[in-house]
Amino acid sequence: MNELLKELYQEIILDHGKEPRNFGECETHNKSAHGHNPLCGDKVSLTLFIDDDDFIKDIKFSGEGCAISVASASLMTEKLKGKKLSYAENMFKDFTDLVKGSEDSLSTIDEDDSLYALKGVKDFPMRVKCATLAWHTFKNALKD
Amino acid sequence: MNKDKTLHKEIRKDFPILSKKILKTKDLVYFDTAASAQKPQVVIDELNQFYKSHYSNVSRGVHTLSVESTLRYEDARKKIQSFINAKSENEIIFTKSATESINLVAQTFYDKYMSTGDEIILSLMEHHSNLIPWYFLRDKYGVVIKFANITDSGEIDVNHFESLITPKTKIAALTHLSNVYGSKIDEKVSSICKRNNVAILLDGCQSAAHLKIDVQKLECDFFVFSGHKTYGPSGIGVLYGKENLLDEMPPYQGGGGMIGEVTTDKVSYAELPAKYEAGTPPIAEAHGLGIAIDYMNNIGIENIINHEEGLTKYAYEKISELDFVKIYGAGDNRNSIISFNIENIHSHEVSSFLDVEGIAVRAGHHCCQPLMKHLGVNSTSRLSFGVYNTIEEVDIFINALIKCKEFFIK
Numbered sequence: 327m328n329e330l331l332k333e334l335y336q337e338i339i340l341d342h343g344k345e346p347r348n349f350g351e352c353e354t355h356n357k358s359a360h361g362h363n364p365l366c367g368d369k370v371s372l373t374l375f376i377d378d379d380d381f382i383k384d385i386k387f388s389g390e391g392c393a394i395s396v397a398s399a400s401l402m403t404e405k406l407k408g409k410k411l412s413y414a415e416n417m418f419k420d421f422t423d424l425v426k427g428s429e430d431s432l433s434t435i436d437e438d439d440s441l442y443a444l445k446g447v448k449d450f451p452m453r454v455k456c457a458t459l460a461w462h463t464f465k466n467a468l469k470d
Numbered sequence: 471m472n473k474d475k476t477l478h479k480e481i482r483k484d485f486p487i488l489s490k491k492i493l494k495t496k497d498l499v500y501f502d503t504a505a506s507a508q509k510p511q512v513v514i515d516e517l518n519q520f521y522k523s524h525y526s527n528v529s530r531g532v533h534t535l536s537v538e539s540t541l542r543y544e545d546a547r548k549k550i551q552s553f554i555n556a557k558s559e560n561e562i563i564f565t566k567s568a569t570e571s572i573n574l575v576a577q578t579f580y581d582k583y584m585s586t587g588d589e590i591i592l593s594l595m596e597h598h599s600n601l602i603p604w605y606f607l608r609d610k611y612g613v614v615i616k617f618a619n620i621t622d623s624g625e626i627d628v629n630h631f632e633s634l635i636t637p638k639t640k641i642a643a644l645t646h647l648s649n650v651y652g653s654k655i656d657e658k659v660s661s662i663c664k665r666n667n668v669a670i671l672l673d674g675c676q677s678a679a680h681l682k683i684d685v686q687k688l689e690c691d692f693f694v695f696s697g698h699k700t701y702g703p704s705g706i707g708v709l710y711g712k713e714n715l716l717d718e719m720p721p722y723q724g725g726g727g728m729i730g731e732v733t734t735d736k737v738s739y740a741e742l743p744a745k746y747e748a749g750t751p752p753i754a755e756a757h758g759l760g761i762a763i764d765y766m767n768n769i770g771i772e773n774i775i776n777h778e779e780g781l782t783k784y785a786y787e788k789i790s791e792l793d794f795v796k797i798y799g800a801g802d803n804r805n806s807i808i809s810f811n812i813e814n815i816h817s818h819e820v821s822s823f824l825d826v827e828g829i830a831v832r833a834g835h836h837c838c839q840p841l842m843k844h845l846g847v848n849s850t851s852r853l854s855f856g857v858y859n860t861i862e863e864v865d866i867f868i869n870a871l872i873k874c875k876e877f878f879i880k
Contacts, residue, residue, distance in 0.1 A: 328493075328826045328827075330493070330826055331822070331823060331826050331877070334822065335819075335877070335878075340878070365834065366818065366833070366834040366835065366849055367834060367835040367839065367842065367848050367849050368848070369848075390848050391816065391818075391848070392816035392817070392818035392819055393815075393816060393818075393819050393878075394818065394819075395818075450822055450825075453818065453822060456818060
């Protein structure tokens with residue numbers, strides 16, 4: 327099997343693509359956003375509960391899309407839960423750098439990180455939008 | 471059959487891109503002609519030659535280069551007139567794309583023949599380019615849009631279509647060949663329109679390079695297609711319109727080239743076709759499209775049709791044998807396009823997998839979101855054929871599909 331494909335579809339991606347974690351809507355939320363990739367029709371809806379100290383107490387997503395976009399959203403919610411917003415924003419930047427192939431200045435994601443599994447996307451430029459859809463939706467939710 | 475095969479080897483040599491290796495090792499299998507066709511060497515060379523030896527602006531200078539450019543530009547118009555059997559070259563308008571052609575018709579047809587409350591009929595399987603220009607009219611002027619149903623086999627439900635017509639219906643805008651189903655429009659639709667005094671626009675983007683086009687036999691009032699899907703350059707589109715309609719409708723854009731006389735307080739307009747060609751047109755692109763049409767004519771439209779019918783039938787049968795694949799639409803009345811999904815695998819995954827095998831297919835909603843909703847899917851994969859594809863490539867594709875399923879569904 328082709329190495330690039332193996333790299334793209336690591337076990338963890340296929341697993342999260344099939345059985346996404348944190349799928350649904352937060353019982354109480356104070357931030358939300360809808361994301362949509364008009365090129366392919368993938369959709370994601372995100373709800374968050376952020377406490378007074380700027381910690382992400384709860385985060386859930388729903389929507390439909392390819393394995394990459396669903397797995398990315400699922401992994402993102404796992405990662406962001408419990409994080410402080412300022413740290414989460416750094417993760418946003420690191421993650422978008424990672425999937426575009428620049429991993430020199432990552433401060434919040436290392437090789438042991440589950441998010442690192444999405445690094446293979448860099449060899450499929452048309453799929454970068456699939457991987458970053460949830461993250462951009464997260465950014466938008468913060469403006470909510 | 472044998473003869474066709476020899477012919478085919480020669481045709482593949484005409485397209486330099488077909489010798490490209492994907493990821494350095496895989497032969498390119500280009501199954502995305504419905505998105506855009508590849509270009510034969512002769513079109514590439516002629517574009518080059520045009521810029522090197524003949525280029526200037528058209529229709530305004532008297533110097534040698536202007537004359538040489540104008541001759542080629544107008545020659546392309548004549549080639550297109552004959553290619554689609556229009557009565558007059560005045561009926562051929564160059565635009566930048568088929569999308570612009572439809573926007574032109576929507577706006578100017580409304581201006582001349584419609585008012586608030588009038589009705590337009592579209593179908594559920596239209597491309598966004600044949601939806602949004604009409605939505606603009608709905609939003610701006612309050613016209614009513616009705617949608618004809620699609621049958622399970624992927625065709626317009628003719629009875630339903632006819633039932634939508636009222637005295638307020640002014641125009642129907644429909645795809646000549648669906649970019650998702652590959653189905654050709656039922657000829658009855660045009661006759662129904664004619665009988666009810668409803669104008670009809672056919673979107674020929676998918677048909678122009680794959681069917682014999684005769685706008686008079688089709689009984690359509692407008693026919694649009696794009697250069698890049700017919701082996702020509704991008705940046706050029708064609709609008710055919712019946713001369714009396716184009717005469718009566720107002721100009722679309724204002725600018726150089728479309729005027730008769732201009733004073734500080736009024737303007738008169740140029741005769742057809744210049745009236746609709748404001749600004750410097752896509753000059754080299756028009757020439758390139760003319761060369762692409764020569765290229766198709768040299769092979770023979772009938773030969774192209776026969777070849778693609780064979781490929782489509784073969785691919786349809788082979789894919790139908792795979793129990794994990796769902797094909798959208800029926801087997802007959804299918805021309806060069808097959809949309810499908812593998813159960814439980816998103817089209818993106820299918821497309822990325824095939825890409826690594828060297829196979830280019832389209833994945834997504836195909837600019838047909840209302841149709842995707844009707845089908846109850848988010849997206850599909852689509853293979854589409856051109857004059858250069860082969861049976862062997864279909865076999866490569868089928869094997870790759872099987873591998874793809876095994877990769878994702880263990």
